[in-house]
Amino acid sequence: METLILASGSDSGDIAIFGLILFAVPFVVGWFTYRALYKRYRNQDQRYRYEHTTSAVRSALQRWDTFDRKNNRQRSSEIGGRNDDDSHVRADHATVREAQAPRVAQEERQAQAAREAQPARDAQAARDAQAPREAERPPQAAPPRADGA
Amino acid sequence: MTEPASSGTPPRAPEDPPASPAPASADDTVIDTTTGQDHGHDDCPKCGSTEVTRKGDTMSLICGFCRYEWVGSRLEDLHGLGDGIGDLVGRTFMSGASDITSAETLITLKCQGCGSEVVVDTGRSLEARCHWCRSILSINDKIPNGAVPDGILPFGISKADAIARIGQFAGKRKFFALKRFRAEFKPDNVLGVYLPYMTVDGNVTARFRGEGEIQTRRYTVQHGKTSTTYYDADVYDVAREFDLHIDDLIIESSASRSNIDNRANTNNIINSLLPYDVKNMVAFDSNYLGDSTAEKRDLNIDDITRKAHLQFLTMSRESIRNDLIHYDRGVRWTHEDMDVHGSRWATVFLPVWLYRYAERSDNGQVMVHYIAVNGRNGNVMGSVPINKARLWGVTALVTMLTAAVAWPLGAAMMAGA
Numbered sequence: 001m002e003t004l005i006l007a008s009g010s011d012s013g014d015i016a017i018f019g020l021i022l023f024a025v026p027f028v029v030g031w032f033t034y035r036a037l038y039k040r041y042r043n044q045d046q047r048y049r050y051e052h053t054t055s056a057v058r059s060a061l062q063r064w065d066t067f068d069r070k071n072n073r074q075r076s077s078e079i080g081g082r083n084d085d086d087s088h089v090r091a092d093h094a095t096v097r098e099a100q101a102p103r104v105a106q107e108e109r110q111a112q113a114a115r116e117a118q119p120a121r122d123a124q125a126a127r128d129a130q131a132p133r134e135a136e137r138p139p140q141a142a143p144p145r146a147d148g149a
Numbered sequence: 150m151t152e153p154a155s156s157g158t159p160p161r162a163p164e165d166p167p168a169s170p171a172p173a174s175a176d177d178t179v180i181d182t183t184t185g186q187d188h189g190h191d192d193c194p195k196c197g198s199t200e201v202t203r204k205g206d207t208m209s210l211i212c213g214f215c216r217y218e219w220v221g222s223r224l225e226d227l228h229g230l231g232d233g234i235g236d237l238v239g240r241t242f243m244s245g246a247s248d249i250t251s252a253e254t255l256i257t258l259k260c261q262g263c264g265s266e267v268v269v270d271t272g273r274s275l276e277a278r279c280h281w282c283r284s285i286l287s288i289n290d291k292i293p294n295g296a297v298p299d300g301i302l303p304f305g306i307s308k309a310d311a312i313a314r315i316g317q318f319a320g321k322r323k324f325f326a327l328k329r330f331r332a333e334f335k336p337d338n339v340l341g342v343y344l345p346y347m348t349v350d351g352n353v354t355a356r357f358r359g360e361g362e363i364q365t366r367r368y369t370v371q372h373g374k375t376s377t378t379y380y381d382a383d384v385y386d387v388a389r390e391f392d393l394h395i396d397d398l399i400i401e402s403s404a405s406r407s408n409i410d411n412r413a414n415t416n417n418i419i420n421s422l423l424p425y426d427v428k429n430m431v432a433f434d435s436n437y438l439g440d441s442t443a444e445k446r447d448l449n450i451d452d453i454t455r456k457a458h459l460q461f462l463t464m465s466r467e468s469i470r471n472d473l474i475h476y477d478r479g480v481r482w483t484h485e486d487m488d489v490h491g492s493r494w495a496t497v498f499l500p501v502w503l504y505r506y507a508e509r510s511d512n513g514q515v516m517v518h519y520i521a522v523n524g525r526n527g528n529v530m531g532s533v534p535i536n537k538a539r540l541w542g543v544t545a546l547v548t549m550l551t552a553a554v555a556w557p558l559g560a561a562m563m564a565g566a
Contacts, residue, residue: 015562022559030548037540041322041533044411046421048399050460051467053424055396058468059235064388071362072381079362079382082479087466091359091482096458098489099239 051087178241180228182299182432186289190261191436193217199262199285201436206305208429210436221431224300230350230495231428234394237352237491240450244291245299245433245496246347248449253294258286271296272445275435287435295345295402295446298496300430303437304341304524311502311522312336314529318520325543327534330506330518340505341441341524343498344419345402347450348427349457350493351395355465358484361387361476382478389469397427398460400453402446402496407453415519415532422523422530425499433498443498450494462487500524508534 039045083089190199193212200213211218225231228243254272259265263282269275275288275296291297306314316336323331366381401407401420409416431437462485473480502522507515520531 015565019559019562022555022562025555026548026552029551030544033547034540034544037325037543038535041325041535042415043418043421043530043532046530047409047417048420048423050398050423051464054398054464056464056468057234057394057396059392059394061389061391061472063472064386065361066386068360068384068386070365070381071384072366072379074380074382075377077364077367077380077478079360079476079479079481081481083482084359084361084466084470084473084476084480087463087470090462091357091485093483094462094485096462096487096489098454098458099491 178239179247180241180243182224182228182244182291184290184432188256188288188290189258189286190284191287191289191434194219201285203303203437203439206303206307208303208431210434221301221434221437224430224432224495225428227432230348230493231396234350234352234396234493235392237350237493240492240494242450242494243299243496245297246450246494247291247293248451249293249295249447251293254296254445256288256292260284260286273442274438275443276438289435295449295496296443298345298433298446298498300427300495301343301433301437301498302425302427302430302500302525304441304500304502306500306502306522306524306527308339308341308502310527311339311341311524314522314527315339315502315504315520315531318529318531319533322533325535325540327508327536330508330534333506336504338504339502339522341439342501342503343438343441343443344406344501345444345446346497346499347400347402347446347453348397348495348497349395349400350397351393351457351461351489352491353393353395353461353465354390354488354490355393355462355469356388356390356484356486357466357469357482358386358388358486359480359482361385361473361480362478363476364478380478385476387473387476387480389472391465391469393461393465393468395461395464397424398457398464399423399425399427399499400457400460402448402453403444404447404452406444407448407456413516415517418519418530418532419501419503419521422501422521422528425523425525427497427499430497438498441500446496457492458487458489461489504531506534 083091191201192199193201193215195217196212196215198212198214201210202213203209204211204218209218209220254270256269256271258267258269258277260267260279260282262279262284265279265281267277267279267286269277269286269288271288271292271294277286278284279286288297313336319326319334319336326334362382362384364380364382367378369376369378406416406419408414409420411417465487466482466485501524504520506518506520508518509515516534518532518534520529520533522529
């Protein structure tokens with residue numbers, strides 16, 4: 001690996017930027033103070049670190065490392081989309097398959113007895129057409145009774 | 150490292166969309182851990198008394214009548230659980246991990262001493278004392294509601310020790326603690342509880358594909374008044390394939406404990422007590438429970454298979470990290486592919502000393518805070534309710550003090566520039 005510094009410099013502009021940063025510093029310190037104290041009391045980040053504490057023995061490792069291309073003049077010191085440093089971040093394509101145990105051979109099935117033919121169903125008689133219903137009449141007032149009641 | 154470590158074509162992972170683990174489909178093999186014992190009296194093998202308790206914090210059981218002592222059988226030795234992970238094919242599970250087929254928690258036992266009927270609430274305990282003849286009645290074999298596990302890890306930390314540890318933990322967090330919490334805090338209220346878990350072994354093959362970069366040059370270029378650092382790198386197609394034998398991953402088998410959501414509960418505290426020394430678990434014997442309560446398992450293997458597989462995948466990724474250090478700019482995995490050839494499941498009760506505090510917020514919501522102690526190694530973790538007014542006040546004070554120093558300095562620099 002080769003390290004080459006072609007030029008560097010600082011002037012009054014940098015000092016002004018540093019001065020602006022100093023203005024922001026109290027808020028950053030306040031934010032970190034709140035976070036640190038909250039974390040100390042609530043411990044929300046605590047969990048079972050199974051990936052570090054569970055025994056796992058690796059074997060039969062096969063590697064393929066094939067040069068593909070050069071990627072020059074990158075501004076970042078890391079590969080884009082890096083995820084090897086956080087094993088909880090899933091890759092774009094993740095597949096898990098659970099294998100089946102070899103099945104126990106099943107007993108040979110016996111041929112089923114032939115079903116007896118059922119008697120053919122009789123066709124249903126055609127229904128008689130019903131007379132069209134009459135529209136319901138509105139209820140009529142009861143006729144006055146002779147006794148005047 | 151520029152030469153391929155192995156020739157040939159790297160394995161192609163299936164071009165599936167981001168997929169969730171496949172549902173369980175394997176045939177099952179059951180390891181029988183049933184005892185064949187009837188429920189009821191669990192007598193001293195020497196004198197027949199039911200007054201059997203644990204001897205202090207040891208793994209021994211002792212008869213309170215004739216003082217005879219014996220130790221439960223280690224499940225690992227009994228069933229060879231630590232061996233043959235590479236030979237696992239399909240699902241193997243112990244009887245205690247069988248599917249739950251009954252929701253009934255109350256079981257009525259007939260006392261062999263006096264004939265009276267005694268009800269055991271298996272949702273909380275697996276023992277009850279006969280109210281007439283005072284003999285102890287136990288659930289001595291597996292029952293279909295999932296309450297009886299295959300193994301148990303008895304408490305190794307005494308209650309007094311747990312109280313001291315909880316008191317010390319809370320004592321260091323008094324200043325910002327909620328005023329009511331400080332007033333009501335009584336570590337004597339700690340309870341011993343056995344929580345249900347499953348241990349799972351896995352025989353898996355993992356394949357990963359992606360791109361890795363190795364830095365070849367780093368240089369800084371001046372652009373007028375500013376400068377920029379650039380990096381040159383070689384890009385490699387990277388693939389890895391390997392077998393992984395996972396031993397005793399522990400997973401919650403209670404739905405309420407399994408739900409870890411920091412906004413709604415503090416279950417992460419209990420989760421963080423893991424792992425336990427499950428290699429030392431003994432075959433379940435209700436005499437180990439003593440005065441502690443026990444929470445019933447309510448999840449089946451199918452319910453936690455997805456979680457187990459994701460954790461297998463994470464462990465596979467973690468196990469290959471040390472093989473990638475020469476990719477100093479890192480690796481971007483694009484494909485993860487895992488075959489679970491076999492898994493082996495067992496259920497176990499793990500001991501926790503639990504202090505519980507319910508914080509009722511102004512909007513009526515209740516957040517239960519736990520301070521918990523691992524009943525085996527004494528590790529303590531907890532969540533203490535916060536007096537937010539005091540926390541904000543101190544934060545503001547720190548901010549102002551920092552400003553009192555930084556701002557005049559910044560103003561002077563700006564003026565100078």
